[in-house]
Amino acid sequence: MTVVTTTDVRLANLLKVYASLRAKSPMTKRQLAQEVELTFASVSSICNQLVDLGLVRYVDESIFTGGRKAMAVSFASEFAYSLVLDMHHTDYIAMALVDLSNSIVKSRKAVVPEELTLESLMDCIRQCYLALVTDCTGKLYCVSVGVSAVYNEQSQILLQASNPLLERVNLAMHLHTVFPDLPILIENDANLAAFSQLDPLKPGKRDQLFVFFTQGIGLGLIIDGQLYRGSHGFAGELGHLKLTGVDRTCSKCGNVGCMRTVVPLTSIARDLGEIDILRRSGSLAYCDHLLMRANQEPEVVQRIDYTAQKIGEVLAELFDILNPEQIILGGNNWKLYPLMGNTIRQTCRRLSNLAREVDIQIQFVSEPINDLIFKGAGEKAFRYFIESCVPELPLVSF
Template identity: 30%
Template sequence: MRKTTAEAQPAPSNAPGNVGDVRKANLARVLAVIAGAHSEHRLSRADIATRSKLTKASVSSLVADLLESGLIIEIGVHRDGERGRPSVGLILNPARCVIGMEINVDYISAGLVDLSGKLLTHQIVPRLNRAVNAEQVIDALSELSSQMQQAAEAQDLKILGGGLAVPGLVDEKSYTVLQAPNLGWEAQTLDVRKLLSETKTRFRLFNEANASALAQQQLMEPAERDFLFVSGEVGIGGGLIIDAELFAGPQGHAGELGHVVVQPEGKSCSCGGRGCLETVAGQEAILTAANLGVAARGVSRQQRIERLYQALESGQEPANIAVADAGKSLGVAVASAMRLFNVSTVVFGGHFAALERWLLPATTSSLRTYAPSIAGQAKLRFSPLGQTGALIGAAHSVVGDLLESPHQLVG
C-alpha cells in the first residue's frame, strides 16, 4: 500500500483523460486528504478544499459521493476556542474494514483491519498444511473466514475486500501459488471465492514475506523509506521496500533470501538446491540442530519451539549453538543483500523476532566479520508484529487500493 499523505498534489493541467477520469482522480485526492489527517483533526469541507486545491463546490460534490459509498462519515467537531454549534468534520468510516488471511505451514489465520490500518480482531488456528491438498486448506480457511465475517456482522462492520498471504511465489492475477516448497505446493490455483464472495473490490494474493514487509512499513519512520524485511518461519522469506514501495522484481519474485546459498556444500533444501540459508536458520533447521527434531511423536512444533526457548533460557549448549549458527549464516545472507540492494536497515520478523536476545549477537558479529565496511551503518531491528504481520499487510494493501481508487465503491 502506498503511504497516504495529508497534502494531495494537483493534477497537471494538460493531463489526458475525460471528465470521468478527472472525477475519479479527484475522488482519490479528496479521500487522500481525509485519510492523511491526524486522527484527532477532523477536516471540514473547506479544509479539504484548501488542502486539495479544488473548489469548494467540487469538494462538496465529491464528498457527497464518498459519503454515499460509505468510505467516510460526518462527525461533529468543535474547533479550539469556539462555542455553539459544532462544525461538520469528515473521517474514514470506522465501520468499514478489510479481511486479511494467511496460510502457513502449521497454521491458518484471519483478521479484520479497518480503513486506518488498525487490526480490529484476529484468530490464529494451528493446522498442519504441509503436503495437504490446497483445496482442503482453502476449505479450512473458508470456515475461519466465515467466523470473521460473522464477527464483523455482530459489530456492524462491513467488509469491503480481502487479501491472502502464502509462503511461496504467487501469480496474483490468476490466484495461483506457483511454488511453495514448504507446503509442497506447485502450480496450485486457489478458489478464493470460497473465502470472500460478496465484495465489490478484488481479492488479492500475496507472498507472505512481501505482505509482512508492507505491514512493517506502516511502523517505520517517514524518513525510513528503504529496508529489507526478513521473515522467519519454517521457511525464510524476504520483502524489499525501496523508496517506500514494495520492490518485487519484474516477475514478482524478488527477495527470496531463504534460498541464498550460505554453505555451498551444505544440506539439501526443499527448493531443490543445497546450502540455502533456510537449511541453517529456518525454524525446523534450528529445532533439529538443538536436538528438538521431529523424532518425538505426539509433540507439536509449537511445543518444540517452547522447549527451545526453555533450553536457551537455561543455557543448554545445543540450543545456543544452533541459534548462534543460524545467526552467523543470517549475517552472511544479510550482508550480501545489503550490498546488493544498497539498504542499511534490516527488520527481522517471525521466529527471528522471538529469538532476538540470542540471535542478535551472532548476526551482528557475522556482519562485522564478513562485511566490516557496512556493519557500522547497519540498523538491525526486530518486528513487533509476530504472526499477524502477513495478514495485516495483505489487508492493508487492499485498503490502499480502496483509498487510491474509491470510484470502485461509488455509484
C-alpha cells in the same frame, strides 16, 4: 503519451484526502487542506462527497481552534472490511476481519484436515469463515490472502509452495468457489510482512527490506514505497541463497549450502535433536524452550549464535547491494532476537563495505506471524480499495 483529464485530477485529489483522513483522522477541513496542499473550497467539496458516499463522517466532538468551534471530519473505518486469510503454515489456516483503518476486528484459526485435498481445504476455509462472522454484521470488499509460495501474477499460479498441495495451483480460482462475489488478492507472505511495516503516518517513497522467517526464509522488498516482485514474482527468495562454510545438502532443492539448511528454527531444532519438540509445541513455545536451555547450556547459545552470524552475513550483502534505509527482521523466531540481535548487527557491520560510510539501520519486530500477515494483507487490501475507484467495488454482506 498519457493524457490526464480533469476527472483524473479530481479522483486523485479525492483519494489523497481520503488517505490523509485514514492516517490522521479526525481533522478540520482547514487542517486537511494544509495537509494535502489543496484549497479549502476543494477539500470542503471532497469531504461532502466522501460523506455522501459514507466513507467519512462529520463528528459532533468538534475540534477547537482559537476558541471557535470547527467541524471535524472523521474516517469511517467500519464502512467495509477485508477478509484476510493467512495460509503460510501447512498445519492450519488463520483468518481475520480487518477494517479500513487496518485494525483486526476479529480473528480465528482452524486446523486443516490430515487427509488434505483442495476440496477439503476449501471446505475448511468456508467453515472457518462462517464461524468468524457469527454475530458480526458488515460488508466485505475483498479477500486478501497470504501464502508461503511464489505468486506469478501473470499466470495466477503458485510456485515453490511450502504446502505441496498448492504447488502449481490457481488458488484464486478455487477460492472463488467459497467467495464467488468477491475479488481475491493473493500475495507472498514475506511481501505482506513488508506491507505490515508501511507507516500510514509517513507516506511517500521508502526503501526497506523485511527478512521474514517461517518454515522457509523470504524477503519483502519495498523500493520507492512500492513492493518489488521481480519480473515473475521470484524477487526475495532467500531460502536457497548459498552461504560460505556450509556444506549441508538442501532437502528441497538438492543443492549444497542453502540458507534454509542452517538458519530457520527447524534447522536449529534438527541440530539439537528436537525436531519433534518443535512440531509438537509450535514456534513460540519452542523459542521459550531454547531460551530456557540457553541459560544453562553453552552449546545451545553457540548454535543460536551461529544462526545469528549467518543472518548477519546475508544482511551485509543485502545492504551493500540494495542500500535500503532500513532492514527489518520478523517471523517465528522473534523471541530469540534479544539473544541474536547484537551478533546480527555486529556481523553485518563488520562485513558490509557500505557500513564504513553509513550506519546500517536494523530493526527487530516482536510480533506473531499471523498478526504481521493480517496487517500486511489488510494494507494490501486497502490499497486495492482506493486504487479501484472508491467505492465502486462490489460489497458483500456477512
